[in-house]
Structures are given as C-alpha cells and as structure tokens.
Amino acid sequence: MRLDYLLAAVIFGHHAISPCRAASREQRAAGTSYAPQPANCPATPIVHQASSLAAGEFQYISARKPIADAALASWLKQINKNFDTSALPIVALAGSGGGYRALLNEAGMIQAMDSRDSNSSVKGLYQALCYHSALSDGGWLAQSLAAWNWPTISFLRENVYEPRLQNSLILPGGFTVAFAYAQILADVTVKAAALYPVTIGDIYGRLLGYNLFPGADGGAALTMSGLTTFSNFTAHRVPYPIITSIGTNASSNGNCSAPPDAIQYEYTPHEFGSWDKGVDSFVQMAYLGSSLSNGVVAQGTRCTRGFDRLDFVTASTSNIFGFLCGPLYAGATAFAQLADALQNALLEAAGIATTELFNVIPNPFRGYSRATAVTGAKFLALGDGDLSLQNVRNSIVTSWNAD
Numbered sequence: 001m002r003l004d005y006l007l008a009a010v011i012f013g014h015h016a017i018s019p020c021r022a023a024s025r026e027q028r029a030a031g032t033s034y035a036p037q038p039a040n041c042p043a044t045p046i047v048h049q050a051s052s053l054a055a056g057e058f059q060y061i062s063a064r065k066p067i068a069d070a071a072l073a074s075w076l077k078q079i080n081k082n083f084d085t086s087a088l089p090i091v092a093l094a095g096s097g098g099g100y101r102a103l104l105n106e107a108g109m110i111q112a113m114d115s116r117d118s119n120s121s122v123k124g125l126y127q128a129l130c131y132h133s134a135l136s137d138g139g140w141l142a143q144s145l146a147a148w149n150w151p152t153i154s155f156l157r158e159n160v161y162e163p164r165l166q167n168s169l170i171l172p173g174g175f176t177v178a179f180a181y182a183q184i185l186a187d188v189t190v191k192a193a194a195l196y197p198v199t200i201g202d203i204y205g206r207l208l209g210y211n212l213f214p215g216a217d218g219g220a221a222l223t224m225s226g227l228t229t230f231s232n233f234t235a236h237r238v239p240y241p242i243i244t245s246i247g248t249n250a251s252s253n254g255n256c257s258a259p260p261d262a263i264q265y266e267y268t269p270h271e272f273g274s275w276d277k278g279v280d281s282f283v284q285m286a287y288l289g290s291s292l293s294n295g296v297v298a299q300g301t302r303c304t305r306g307f308d309r310l311d312f313v314t315a316s317t318s319n320i321f322g323f324l325c326g327p328l329y330a331g332a333t334a335f336a337q338l339a340d341a342l343q344n345a346l347l348e349a350a351g352i353a354t355t356e357l358f359n360v361i362p363n364p365f366r367g368y369s370r371a372t373a374v375t376g377a378k379f380l381a382l383g384d385g386d387l388s389l390q391n392v393r394n395s396i397v398t399s400w401n402a403d
C-alpha cells in the first residue's frame with residue numbers, strides 16, 4: 001500500500017485506528033499553543049556579533065564547571081588516587097548522527113557514563129560533562145533527554161523509545177494516531193495562519209514530538225528557550241545542550257545539495273546562529289522567528305516568541321528531505337513516497353502549498369552587516385549536516401537504509 005493512501009486512510013476516517021480513545025480527551029484545543037505569538041522585544045539587543053558566548057551560556061557554564069569538576073575529580077581519583085585534579089578541562093560530549101543507530105549508540109554511551117544508571121567503570125563521567133552537542137538523529141536523543149528534564153536513559157528506554165518507536169517515525173507511536181494527525185494539521189495550520197513559513201519540516205517536527213516528547217500533545221508547547229526554566233537546568237545539573245544544523249539553499253531554486261563548507265548553525269537554549277564566517281552572528285533564541293532588519297523589528301511592530309519549538313529544532317537538525325532533489329536518492333522510492341505522503345496528506349490537507357523541503361526560519365540576520373553570506377536572504381533553510389556530507393560515517397546511503 002502506498003504510504004500516502006495509508007496516511008489518508010488514517011486521517012480521513014477509514015478508522016483503521018480508532019480516532020478518539022482515552023488520550024484524546026484531555027488534550028489542549030489543538031493548535032492553540034503552537035503558533036508563534038507577538039511579544040514585546042527585549043531591552044537587550046536581539047542580534048549580536050559572534051565575538052563572545054551568550055550571557056546566559058556564560059553564566060550557565062560558570063556555574064556548571066565547578067559541579068562538573070567535582071564529578072570529574074572524583075572519577076579520576078577513583079582510577080588513580082594520586083591524580084592531580086587541581087586544573088580540569090571543560091569536557092563535552094558530541095553525539096553523532098546515523099538514524100536509530102545514532103540514538104541507541106548515544107543512549108548506551110550516556111547510560112554507561114551516568115552514575116544514576118550504571119555500574120560501568122565509566123560511571124560518573126556523564127556528571128562531569130559541561131556540554132552535550134548533537135546533530136541529526138543523535139539530536140533525537142539529546143532533545144528527548146532535555147524534553148523530559150534529563151531523566152535516566154533507562155527511563156527513556158522503558159517509557160519512550162521502546163513503546164513508541166516500534167513501527168515508524170511517521171506514526172505517532174503510543175498515541176491515538178488519527179487524533180495526533182488531526183492535531184498536527186491544526187498546529188501547522190495556526191502557524192501558517194500567523195504568516196510563518198510552514199514546510200514538510202514542520203510536519204516532520206510534530207511527528208518527532210509525538211515520538212520523543214512528553215505530553216498528550218507531543219510536546220507542542222515545548223521550546224528550546226523554555227529549557228532554561230527546567231529544574232535540572234536551573235540547578236546546573238546537566239550538560240549544556242547544543243544542537244547543530246546546516247544552512248542550505250531553499251529547494252525551490254532547484255538545487256538543494258549543500259556544499260561541504262555549508263554554514264554550520266547551532267541552537268542552544270539561549271541563542272541561534274553561527275560562528276562561521278559569512279554569518280558570524282547570533283540571535284536570542286526566545287525571539288527566533290522575529291521579522292528583523294539589521295537586528296531590529298520595523299517601527300511599530302513587535303517581536304515573535306514561541307517560534308523556537310523543541311520539535312522544530314529537532315526536525316531542523318535531522319531533516320534530510322533535501323536529498324530528494326539530489327542524485328543520490330533518485331532510486332529511494334520509499335523515502336520519496338514518505339515525503340510525498342507528508343506533503344500531500346498533511347500539508348495539502350492543511351491548505352499549505354509549498355514544495356520547500358527544509359526547515360525554514362525568517363532570517364534573523366537580514367540586513368545585518370556581519371552576516372555577509374545571508375544578509376540579503378528573507379529566510380534561512382536548515383537541514384541535517386548529512387546533506388553536506390559532514391558526517392563521520394562512511395556512507396550516507398547506508399545511514400538512510402539503517403533508518
């Protein structure tokens with residue numbers, strides 16, 4: 001059966017799966033919390049040159065470092081009680097991409113290193129980390145850890161990964177499927193109605209939310225900037241998250257492959273931007289989506305809040321739909337059908353006409369002189385680092401097959 005028929009059947013009421021069982025009753029009104037909202041702009045500049053860390057990140061790391069040092073010193077002393085621990089480095093974990101393998105591999109590694117969840121000789125090293133960066137499907141792991149307020153991997157395995165990832169990422173595992181699709185439609189519809197770009201990347205993000213995040217609404221209200229309010233974050237108990245994504249050209253220009261030196265963007269709880277020459281700028285994460293020119297909104301208009309959905313960021317780091325207009329995936333019919341299905345059955349059903357394949361953000365660096373490579377662009381199109389072959393794996397085709 002073609003996937004789009006399957007999805008259409010699920011959505012439009014052939015009742016392949018009963019649409020309205022228990023979970024649906026307690027939902028928010030679909031769509032209500034998903035659209036970005038107008039908000040007053042902050043008193044501090046929204047955009048700045050990439051010459052220093054975000055103040056929030058700096059404060060976080062300053063508070064985190066002594067906590068991480070104590071854990072690292074204790075682990076080192078266990079190995080060798082004479083270890084000189086008077087000066088310790090900042091330790092970071094970088095989670096690679098690679099489909100479910102990446103998620104599982106990174107999960108296993110963190111579990112082994114987590115003193116709460118392990119008897120291994122490396123236990124306690126998770127507690128010694130200052131940063132945890134991830135991309136692509138390693139980002140699924142990092143973002144699900146964050147979304148649940150950094151529980152143990154055992155918790156996620158039992159309550160999230162095993163029950164929900166049994167079938168397919170396009171099925172909102174563990175939820176009433178038809179209801180979830182109806183909510184996804186409502187969510188992207190309100191975002192489009194609020195005049196923000198909506199693409200297949202948004203649909204994909206919402207599906208990831210249902211598979212990875214807490215809440216009957218697939219974590220629709222969670223934002224990247226909202227992580228700063230989570231109790232383990234405010235207590236500096238966890239490594240600071242960084243999720244990466246590369247800049248691509250919008251697929252509408254007919255060439256959506258990305259060069260090997262494509263711009264490397266990062267999302268943190270405080271900022272979005274890039275250290276790379278050509279962008280060299282960051283924007284406050286909470287105000288991502290604002291319509292800025294040279295770092296400010298037009299007189300008489302307001303900023304945007306709520307664009308930085310956790311699911312959107314997770315989709316942005318793992319969006320490989322751009323491969324569909326490159327030669328490598330010409331024969332990947334199942335993948336093409338999946339994209340078609342999402343595009344036809346969900347985007348078109350929401351009345352949104354776009355062939356854009358990437359996750360799209362109103363360009364925060366428009367008219368900003370530091371951002372020479374993107375200063376003229378209205379939007380930024382973002383995707384998986386895999387699109388510019390930046391991964392450490394030996395074959396991108398294998399990576400899709402493994403998905």
Ligand SMILES: *[C@@H]1O[C@H](CO)[C@@H](O)[C@H](O)[C@H]1NC(C)=O
Nearest residue numbers: 111115116117118119120154
């Ligand atoms: C660690 O070992 C103890 C004793 O064998 C066992 O009860 C416990 O389940 C183990 N913990 C983990 C996380 O494997």
Ligand SMILES: *[C@@H]1O[C@H](CO)[C@@H](O)[C@H](O)[C@H]1NC(C)=O
Nearest residue numbers: 116149150151231232237238
């Ligand atoms: C996060 O907070 C919960 C509740 O206080 C705690 O059980 C958990 O261990 C914390 N996570 C980390 C990584 O410290």
Ligand SMILES: *[C@@H]1O[C@H](CO)[C@@H](O)[C@H](O)[C@H]1NC(C)=O
Nearest residue numbers: 247248249257258259262263
């Ligand atoms: C986008 O396309 C332009 C011209 O076609 C090219 O110069 C630029 O390097 C491309 N950028 C990316 C990120 O692929």
Ligand SMILES: *[C@@H]1O[C@H](CO)[C@@H](O)[C@H](O)[C@H]1NC(C)=O
Nearest residue numbers: 249254255256257258259260
């Ligand atoms: C498409 O973009 C890639 C990467 O920027 C470049 O290598 C290639 O030559 C482009 N192809 C066409 C047809 O413009």
